[in-house]
Amino acid sequence: MHRKLRIKIFEKASLCRHFETNAYKFSEKKLIKIPIYLSAGQEFISASLATIINDFCKVKPLIFAQHRCHSTYLSFGGEMDNLIAELLGNYKLSNTGCMGGSASIYSKKINMFGHDGHMGTQVPIGIGACFTSKKPTIIFMGDAAAEEDYVLGALGWAATKKLPILFIVEDNNLSILTEKKVRRNWDMHDVARSFKMKGYNLKDSPNEIEKYKKFFFKEPMLLNINTNRMFWHAGAGKDSDKIFDRYLIEKKILGKEAEKIDKKFNSMIKKKWEKHLKKQ
């Protein structure tokens, strides 16, 4: 992968990471009073896809995400101020008048549609939106949401209609705290293939994700991307300290330049949150 692209992806990931670590901190301090679903640990999926889709595909897709959606929103260019406002309960500045909370982020500006909190509904809904508008569409789902009967039925229909949709399974191996092996003996990329669409199983490394860019939005394709959730399912807390962290690996590979980016976002985002908190 081109280093310049990798740095660009790291920048987005860094923005997401520092956003989420601040959200974590303020949730722990009870300054955020609503349940929050943090995407730290998983940010390279959205950061890579947003960068590649913008630079390579040069399209502005319709975006349908699930509840753990902060990184998707930020990576695709959603306003951070509106998201902070949503989480802190500043309903004037929040995009949803604080109706949506952490799980239902939406933004007209970036074509991101809100999620209703019922896991997986974004899949049939995103498919319907793509079918009608014919616009390139990206639909995110968790590894558990992918098991919903209506997700599977909808995938089959999208495959039949050959819609230009990129389905992304953010596979953190967990449904709240239940591991995948307890829930099922099958894999989503196999399911996609049996529906006669392209389906692949890969790691959340930008390098790997980039390999599939030539197929994006040409026809339906599903990428099952293995990743790790840093924090609890909801709220601020850790399930384990022994989590593989893509962010640290990428930072190490990219060296000084990445460290500089990391520092820059660390202080910039901290200031942003503090500015909002002062207004509270």
Next chain:
Amino acid sequence: MGKTLKETIKEIIRKHLKNKKGKVFGQCLTAVGWVGGTLPELYEKDGMIELSMADVAGGGIVTGSALMNEKPIYVIRYQGFNWYNAPMIVNYAAKSKEIWNTPCPVFVRGIGMEGGIGPVAGSSHHSLYYRMPGLKIVSPMTPKEYKKIYNSFMKDDEVYYVSEHRGSFNNKIELKDDIKGKKDFVIIAISITRFEAIKAKEILEKKGLRIGIINILWIKPLKISKASIRCITNSKFGAIILDDDYVDGISNSIANKLTHMTNKKIFTLGLSDKSAGFHKKVDNLPPNSDQIVKKIISLTKN
């Protein structure tokens, strides 16, 4: 002679597809019967979209289509299927405007029918939608009413649940209220019960009772004229609401509202609180004129 209701619906849909470039979604639409003759013989290239049998997903796909502001029509061939079709309509389409300021208007054609079709598919299930915010419920039984409802939907940006009934598809007649003069008792009728209500009124008037009739087209929000309310208030014994759904839903809710508004006793009569069987003896049908007459006579005895 004018058009039947089914011809009217067919014409509305043809224009929706051809002139407005809209879409109609549903299962097994382009097949023998064309949904009781209510669909024009058009196909996917014209916007008549066949969904797979994944009912729950189907409701979501239509919701997504509505998000793109295409005002899709969603055909649910038997209202009982709504238990599978409704989830994303009520939880997403009906909430989208409120939460994300993004209207998501779907025209849901829920078609009621009963008589020998067993325990799950038949009758009307509009009460299922009634308790949820963000949507409108109507039950047109005449050509003019249907046109009015479709035009209202096209100007609106909300979800409409249109509770149809196959028993009305051959109807050509507009059904009128009778609220003139003092009434002994008033029948407030919803959906297919509106036809039996007319028969019951004739029988009861022969027996010397003065019977008023109020047709309910708009169930949610409930539209009932001030004159109708006055008619109930001034009646001798109150009113009864007839429905083609279980009474523990729309009928009892409206009865409660009207009791407060009129200070009169408002009764209800709908499906019995039991499952329908296939055999005549164990079926569960909407109240017929005999049952309505019997009930009203018992309520007006003293």
